[in-house]
Amino acid sequence: MITINSKIYKFCPYCSKALKIKIEEFKERQWCADCNWTYYPHVASAVGAVIINNGKVLMVKREREPYKGTWMFPAGFVDYGEHPEDTLIREVKEETGLRIMEYRYFILLQAPDDPRSPGHFSIFYQVINYTGELTNNDTEENQNIQWFPINNLPSIGWESHNKVAKILISTN
Numbered sequence: 464m465i466t467i468n469s470k471i472y473k474f475c476p477y478c479s480k481a482l483k484i485k486i487e488e489f490k491e492r493q494w495c496a497d498c499n500w501t502y503y504p505h506v507a508s509a510v511g512a513v514i515i516n517n518g519k520v521l522m523v524k525r526e527r528e529p530y531k532g533t534w535m536f537p538a539g540f541v542d543y544g545e546h547p548e549d550t551l552i553r554e555v556k557e558e559t560g561l562r563i564m565e566y567r568y569f570i571l572l573q574a575p576d577d578p579r580s581p582g583h584f585s586i587f588y589q590v591i592n593y594t595g596e597l598t599n600n601d602t603e604e605n606q607n608i609q610w611f612p613i614n615n616l617p618s619i620g621w622e623s624h625n626k627v628a629k630i631l632i633s634t635n
């Protein structure tokens with residue numbers, strides 16, 4: 464469990480009337496009496512890709528805030544309705560040009576340090592097999608893309624990506 468504060472809304476997003484408070488299962492919930500809409504705070508999800516080849520892992524250097532100029536594993540938010548496995552394939556293709564053939568679940572972490580989407584789930588997969596040529600496809604998002612020896616990684620920003628790096632270092 465991490466400590467994050469959900470947004471407090473003043474008005475119903477559907478009818479614009481002022482929200483009220485109701486008690487549901489001993490919890491206070493913001494609620495619209497007109498629409499009968501209840502606000503359940505929830506977090507977003509992101510997917511990260513751990514791509515290892517010959518003892519080296521693929522990382523991208525951020526071109527944007529937060530953590531601009533630090534390195535991370537290729538990653539992105541899950542689109543609405545998208546399965547995280549589809550996010551993995553889409554994001555890796557978008558950011559690296561590589562086409563994922565085989566992967567396995569690695570770890571699920573929480574990201575308390577992202578002001579854009581506090582507390583989002585960060586789902587990491589390890590890529591077992593891929594094809595294609597490496598290219599920095601998304602220069603708006605990444606200023607660089609590079610393989611690093613697992614025992615000599617660059618400066619990583621995100622907490623969750625640092626945790627994954629520690630696991631890699633301790634298991635490789």
Ligand SMILES: [Zn+2]
Binds near residue numbers: 475496497500
């Ligand atoms: Zn309403």
